[in-house]
Amino acid sequence: MTLNTSRRGFLTSAAATTAVLMIGATADGVLAAGASADAMLTPFVKIDSSGKVIAIVKHFEMGQGPTTGLTTIIAEEIGVTMDQIGYEFAPSDPTRYNNLYFGPFQGTGGSTAMANSWQQYRTAGAAARAMLITAAAANWGIDPADLDITDGRITGAGHDAPLADFVAAAAALPVPETPALRDPTDWKIIGNPATRRLDSPAKVNGQARFAMDVHLPDQMVVMIKRTPKRGGLATGFDDSAAQEVKGYIMARTLPTQHGVAIYAENTWAAIQAREALEVHWDMTAAETRSSQQIRDEILTALNAEPSYNVNKADRAAVKAAVDSADRVVEKTFYFPLLAHAPMEPLNCTIEQTANGDIVLHDGAQMPTAPHMAYQEIFGLPADRIHIETMLAGGSFGRRATADADYQVEAGLAFAMTDRSRPVKLVWTREDDIRGGNYRPATGHKVRVGLSRDGRITGWDHQIAGQSIMKGTFFEQVAVHDGVDSTLVEGVTENPYNIPGQAIGLTDTEKATSVLWWRSVGHTHTAYVMETMMDLAARAANTDPVDFRLAHLADGTDDQIRQARVLKLAAEKAGWGQPPEGRTQGIAVHKSFSTFVAEVVEISGTAEDGIVIEKVTAAVDCGVAINPDVIKAQIEGGIGYGIGHAMRDQITLVDGQVEQSNFPDYEPLRISDIKKIETHIVPSPLAPTGIGEPGTPPSAPALANAIAALPQSDDLVAELPMAEAGISFA
């Protein structure tokens, strides 16, 4: 997605947030509940009465690591160890806790958690340190410049005291607007590979609390029987069989008519009652197309003139350049719908407080979206709606919906009751796999012309697919001149020097709702760009690494960084000299301002089964705040990309999804990838994304390795690979 990274926007927001001073209990009572002696030094730093520092984390935790990362920044700047700091999730408040790249909107996505918070949290931590030191210096009658904070103690000029001694005095001071940041050469925690995740201990002993683990007194469990096809409407139901289920309470048709809400005493009763309940559907307007038709529509669009000339190129001239080239490489690609399937099925719990406020307990990826929706549903002002952010069991994009899809379901279901009992909405895995909001189906058709000396002379690139952004809250920022940037990113803004490139886009009609899926447009654009680069290299009789480097030689910052990760991955993988019986493939891609190159090494054959022996990655994401978390994200990103490319797709028959659960939407398994090795390029630049950039190069690197097998006759250009006859051992 396109993000506002303008310096002006950043500075304005940062100043607005650091100017807020809060002492003791906050007005809304949320931050300081039950801890009246705690002092808020800035909106991001609280110190409790024992002197323990609490980082207020404005991003949710789905495994990508901000509870460790944002806490690391605060700990570093103040001068405490990771044992002396904890974290709390911020309340929903887009004025203080907005994502600085999203405008007045609080949310996590686009791999921006560390990038947008970096300067903000450093400043917040530095401000807290300055306030504590100023308070101590005044008390001791010395110059603040003689003091520092180390391992949680204020020391210097013969003095030494714990933070707790000066918390109250510090909290009474004004917050400095431009406190001095620590010099990177003094960092002890940032960049330290030994720093451990703060969320690990509770996640290995069963104590971690996910939204699914919320049990409010007297709560009802709600499941929705949803329309099996997009556009179907519930017109009524027969619950006579459901009434036989012990624990069944009632059913209500949602006002949207997209389904019927079943209320029960517990989860098992809800599952059984839903199965027993019969819904009357009006399918007049329901989707009727099958996957084959959707694919045909996309491939047909690729052969027509595109609706949008994305880069305002002279396409006729580009086509002429390709047609007159010494060699032409041409390929048509198709990418299927994909579900996110986070490990924790979607759920949230909603309750009404004694004074009529609404509280949502949710693994809230974009709290502002349900916050706005609930103002409408419940007719309440924003300050009477509260969101408790819980741990989220994965997301991969699924929990971030502009229309707050599942939170709205819960809100509507709750609003149809007398609100005396909390409502916990639970999706099953079947709901998740069949529930829409898929990675859109897309197709690409690319024709590349090469000169006699093996240089690209023209690149005609046509894309067709289903727009994620059109018709949503984000249309204004992500759609320009009709072009949904999430369908073309990665072809546009690609660091390669490609003379004469024409990029065209045509929207095709959705058969399901669609949504961003870990790395969004890069899921398909990187596959196309990087397999085409390999095909072009082969046509030019040039080594794939050398061919890429030849098109990264103009000296731009992006090209230098892209070439550096490419060379590092190649070097570490022993590129060109695989062990006996193994074949390598490489890909490199920039996404979310981060550069990642990956080498996939395989053995076996496509007929008897391919084994993915090793993936070697190199990443440049600016300052590596938590190197081990970065490695984990690259490992996970590779697994996510490769797992789906191997064997997953969502298909429709007469408008209805065929898959339903893990047996037919098979997740990557432990035996699928034998080894992953990640190398981080040291960098002084501001940190960039890490949650998503590991995914884009993984599938094309695998495809390139398979295409390089001695007995391979072609590149896999339609996913998943299993459908193309590739078997995996």
Place this chain on the structure above:
Amino acid sequence: MSFTLKINGETKTVDAEPGTPLLWVIRDDLKMTGTKFGCGVASCGACTVHVDGEPTRSCQTYIDDIEGAEITTIEAIENDRIGAAVQQAWLELDVVQCGYCQSGQIMSAVGLLRDTPKPSAEDVDSYMWGNACRCATYQRIRAAVLRASEIMEA
């Protein structure tokens, strides 16, 4: 209907319908939420508990079939020598990401190490195959099981 369970060394009585999966008894009735719901069809392993010491998918185990059995969940696995070693290895290697599947991963890993105290990487892949992790923390899981084996030996 009333059922008596032995869970984590304690005897508990619950009121449940015959045919109720153990998973929902543990989570909804006993409110022990470390055991997770992932798929409901024994295809992901997030709900793994031990029944008489054997890793078992609690979503496909019914309350009527386990009366008298000893059930152990993630909440008590630290009391087991192998369980403590596995948890220590998980922390050393920071295996977790979202963490939702990890209770089940750990319960399966303990079962593996109980059967095979010195497993090979292939043993781990084969035994742990049924425990899905959508974050793909697999290579750390593999390394951590091998590390736990070392800790046990020390």
